[in-house]
Amino acid sequence: MTTLSELTLQQIIDNLPDAIIVVAESGEIRLANSKARALSPGLKTHATWESAGLLFNTDPQVLQQWMALLRSAQSAYFNIGLSGWHLESKSILMGAEHCIQITGVESSKEPKQSILDKQTARISRSNKLLEITNELSYLLEEELVLEKALQLINEPVAAEEGLILLTDQVTGEFVVRVEIREGQQPILTEKPTGIWPNQGLAGWVLRTRQAVLVPDTEQDRRWIKHGSAKTQTGPLVLRRSVLAAPLEFGHEPIGVLMLSSPIPQRFSNDDLSLVREATGLISNALYNAHLYDLIRNQGARLGGMLREEQVNAAKNQSILESIADGVLVVDQEGEMILANDAFIEIFEKPRWEIVGHHVRSMGEIVEPSGENWFNAVQEWSVNEPSGRAGETVEDTIVLKTSDRMVRVNLAPVFAGGQFFGTVSIFRDITREIEADLAKTSFVSLVSHELRTPLTSIRGYTDLMLMGAAGELPDAVTKYIKIIQTNAKRLHELVGDILLITQFDGGDMPLTVAPTDIQNVIDEVISNHLKNRINVENRDIKLSVEGSKELPEVMADRGRIVQVLTNLVDNALNYTRDGGKITVTARSTNEAVFVSVRDTGIGITAEEIDRVFDRFYRSEDNQVRKIAGTGLGLSIAKTFVDMHGGNLTVSSEYGVGSTFTFRLPLVEESS
Amino acid sequence: MIEQASKIMAKILIAEDEADIRELIKITLSFSGFDVVAAEDGRRALELAQEDSYDLIMMDVQMPHMDGYEACREIKKIPSLRHVPIVFLSAKGQSSEVRQGFGAGAIDYMLKPFAPDELITRINQILANGGKPGQVV
Numbered sequence: 156m157t158t159l160s161e162l163t164l165q166q167i168i169d170n171l172p173d174a175i176i177v178v179a180e181s182g183e184i185r186l187a188n189s190k191a192r193a194l195s196p197g198l199k200t201h202a203t204w205e206s207a208g209l210l211f212n213t214d215p216q217v218l219q220q221w222m223a224l225l226r227s228a229q230s231a232y233f234n235i236g237l238s239g240w241h242l243e244s245k246s247i248l249m250g251a252e253h254c255i256q257i258t259g260v261e262s263s264k265e266p267k268q269s270i271l272d273k274q275t276a277r278i279s280r281s282n283k284l285l286e287i288t289n290e291l292s293y294l295l296e297e298e299l300v301l302e303k304a305l306q307l308i309n310e311p312v313a314a315e316e317g318l319i320l321l322t323d324q325v326t327g328e329f330v331v332r333v334e335i336r337e338g339q340q341p342i343l344t345e346k347p348t349g350i351w352p353n354q355g356l357a358g359w360v361l362r363t364r365q366a367v368l369v370p371d372t373e374q375d376r377r378w379i380k381h382g383s384a385k386t387q388t389g390p391l392v393l394r395r396s397v398l399a400a401p402l403e404f405g406h407e408p409i410g411v412l413m414l415s416s417p418i419p420q421r422f423s424n425d426d427l428s429l430v431r432e433a434t435g436l437i438s439n440a441l442y443n444a445h446l447y448d449l450i451r452n453q454g455a456r457l458g459g460m461l462r463e464e465q466v467n468a469a470k471n472q473s474i475l476e477s478i479a480d481g482v483l484v485v486d487q488e489g490e491m492i493l494a495n496d497a498f499i500e501i502f503e504k505p506r507w508e509i510v511g512h513h514v515r516s517m518g519e520i521v522e523p524s525g526e527n528w529f530n531a532v533q534e535w536s537v538n539e540p541s542g543r544a545g546e547t548v549e550d551t552i553v554l555k556t557s558d559r560m561v562r563v564n565l566a567p568v569f570a571g572g573q574f575f576g577t578v579s580i581f582r583d584i585t586r587e588i589e590a591d592l593a594k595t596s597f598v599s600l601v602s603h604e605l606r607t608p609l610t611s612i613r614g615y616t617d618l619m620l621m622g623a624a625g626e627l628p629d630a631v632t633k634y635i636k637i638i639q640t641n642a643k644r645l646h647e648l649v650g651d652i653l654l655i656t657q658f659d660g661g662d663m664p665l666t667v668a669p670t671d672i673q674n675v676i677d678e679v680i681s682n683h684l685k686n687r688i689n690v691e692n693r694d695i696k697l698s699v700e701g702s703k704e705l706p707e708v709m710a711d712r713g714r715i716v717q718v719l720t721n722l723v724d725n726a727l728n729y730t731r732d733g734g735k736i737t738v739t740a741r742s743t744n745e746a747v748f749v750s751v752r753d754t755g756i757g758i759t760a761e762e763i764d765r766v767f768d769r770f771y772r773s774e775d776n777q778v779r780k781i782a783g784t785g786l787g788l789s790i791a792k793t794f795v796d797m798h799g800g801n802l803t804v805s806s807e808y809g810v811g812s813t814f815t816f817r818l819p820l821v822e823e824s825s
Numbered sequence: 826m827i828e829q830a831s832k833i834m835a836k837i838l839i840a841e842d843e844a845d846i847r848e849l850i851k852i853t854l855s856f857s858g859f860d861v862v863a864a865e866d867g868r869r870a871l872e873l874a875q876e877d878s879y880d881l882i883m884m885d886v887q888m889p890h891m892d893g894y895e896a897c898r899e900i901k902k903i904p905s906l907r908h909v910p911i912v913f914l915s916a917k918g919q920s921s922e923v924r925q926g927f928g929a930g931a932i933d934y935m936l937k938p939f940a941p942d943e944l945i946t947r948i949n950q951i952l953a954n955g956g957k958p959g960q961v962v
Contacts, residue, residue: 598919599917599919599922602916602917602918602919603887603916603917604916605916606916606918606936606937606938607843607846607916607937609937609938610846610849610916610937610938610939611843611845611846611849612938613938613939613940614846614849614850614853614938614939614941615849617853617940617941618849618852618853618856618941621856621941623852623853623856642938646938650918653918653919657919657920664920
């Protein structure tokens with residue numbers, strides 16, 4: 156991955172007049188500037204070292220020897236390759252990596268000795284500049300750049316004093332930011348100079364943006380002494396010869412780099428060139444440092460947000476994809492921007508016909524059955540449904556393409572208070588509806604078909620027992636009674652199963668009215684329980700306890716009669732002769748409580764949680780002996796639940812059980 | 826012992842397609858002292874209802890040619906028969922089916938299989954209340 160500082164380095168060395176290649180020890184080319192690439196177009200970053208042979212027109216074997224030599228030595232001159240070029244190489248540290256830097260300087264047609272001198276000078280300058288570039292490129296803090304730059308520039312020039320003056324952003328006054336004395340480390344300061352950009356040599360450099368060499372300040376009218384005196388710290392520094400160059404930030408001059416010596420004529424034109432080129436690099440580095448700072452701050456903020464968003468987006472996307480329901484997201488322009496796999500499957504349309512299209516194109520599939528949804532999803536993209544958070548539109552669509560029944564829920568999506576679009580969730584309910592219809596008609600059919608023959612069985616046995624067929628022998632009466640009992644059981648079972656299928660189908664409305672619970676208790680005990688005890692010739696004591704003054708509850712009387720009937724039947728079924736059944740009623744401010752307590756066989760702790768489960772019957776032999784379907788308590792609980800009440804049980808095995816149902820005085824739910 | 830018809834020789838029209846059950850109802854009601862006329866489907870019941878006057882009509886729901894709901898609605902459309910209480914006696918027991926029965930104009934909806942004494946009790950209550958249902962158990 157290319158980093159910011161690599162880019163910076165590349166930009167800077169591209170401006171150098173000489174060809175530069177940096178090769179890693181692995182033989183991979185890390186860096187090549189535009190001059191090098193111009194000489195050898197095949198040369199690319201990350202290419203192998205061998206491709207550099209094109210540039211230097213050199214036998215690869217010789218290059219390898221050269222590389223070996225370079226790995227062991229600090230630097231070496233290597234006068235081979237392209238005629239008219241002089242190469243120097245040295246090992247450098249690039250980032251944390253050991254590399255070999257090769258600088259190629261084009262030879263001119265000057266006399267030999269002079270060429271050699273000039274080449275040596277140029278190479279050393281190029282090397283110095285690359286060193287500055289390389290080092291500064293990795294420095295991304297302004298102060299560090301300034302410090303290091305002054306130090307690096309002053310090394311080859313060896314001026315007695317070096318300063319970096321930056322103009323104050325508010326007042327415009329030149330301020331000394333870094334100073335260095337020969338052979339010492341640079342020092343960061345904030346010293347004002349008393350010189351403004353319209354004054355002195357520094358002002359001239361800043362205004363003209365030109366580097367300047369002043370051989371003797373006493374001969375230069377631009378030089379003002381008082382300014383220099385003001386910057387004085389400690390012993391007086393005499394500045395007779397000065398090198399000064401502008402520092403720029405982008406295209407704005409921001410300050411001046413100044414090297415000085417107490418000796419007149421101290422600096423050469425080569426020094427001037429070096430300073431001129433170096434200040435260009437420093438300006439670049441400063442700009443980069445500033446940019447980096449900006450980018451880092453912004454980046455940290457955006458990066459944090461972006462990463463969070465990416466994580467969320469990836470998470471959201473995978474969540475949306477994985478849900479079984481179809482998901483369609485429509486943006487605030489009405490464009491469908493997301494459709495998950497389930498949606499594609501339900502609508503049997505390729506994704507490219509959905510995503511990116513306006514939602515109105517769905518009309519041909521969903522109209523007219525899905526009109527509510529279709530209108531709302533379009534309306535909401537035109538008129539932002541502000542204040543409609545939480546509002547949803549439900550619709551059932553019959554797809555024109557496949558006749559599938561699809562249930563849809565539409566909701567607006569707000570992110571941070573801003574309307575983002577809508578999300579529609581589709582569920583294919585074709586099977587559910589088919590199954591529902593099949594179940595309902597099946598249940599209806601089965602219960603009808605079961606009841607019809609039962610009607611004859613029960614009816615004719617009843618008729619015979621009524622004496623409609625004349626006097627019956629005792630044995631016949633006994634057998635017919637057995638038929639009658641079992642026909643009744645079968646009848647009850649059919650009724651219970653029908654009830655349960657009605658619960659499941661939700662086809663069980665309650666007809667609630669103010670209901671006198673005491674009256675219900677009296678009715679169930681006298682019309683049903685006492686009757687059963689008589690008919691079955693049981694020896695069971697009955698007791699009704701508790702308040703006679705019960706408030707009326709809002710309830711479906713018929714259902715509550717059934718609840719209590721099931722509870723007393725259960726009590727009677729599992730209580731041996733000689734036992735007792737107690738029905739207790741009481742009320743609080745919130746509810747009426749009715750308990751049915753028996754002295755029956757009881758329920759074990761292991762089984763007590765299961766007594767309300769459908770068809771659950773204990774393995775206990777005492778239970779198995781007694782006829783039952785395992786539905787009575789489950790049905791009672793369902794009815795009580797429908798009233799917003801609850802049915803609970805407490806029991807001690809071998810001692811008895813108490814079932815209590817609570818009916819709220821104020822209806823809690825339907 | 827079973828309750829006897831409260832109104833001496835009250836006349837009841839029954840409609841039931843299943844022969845065994847038609848016979849069962851007929852015997853049960855006759856045994857309790859009612860005068861019973863039986864039809865084998867809704868269409869026949871509609872004809873018979875107009876030929877004679879009845880104190881009560883008891884019909885099955887599911888019958889060929891014309892089902893009980895329709896026969897009930899048709900009878901209720903005839904001004905001279907509007908006051909005759911109609912009771913369904915059906916094996917169809919889902920609440921939607923029961924609601925449909927009352928919706929057609931019935932005064933009561935009893936389920937098969939029936940206990941003979943309960944059937945008589947409810948008929949007697951309706952007749953005693955002048956065509957209004959008694960306490961539904």
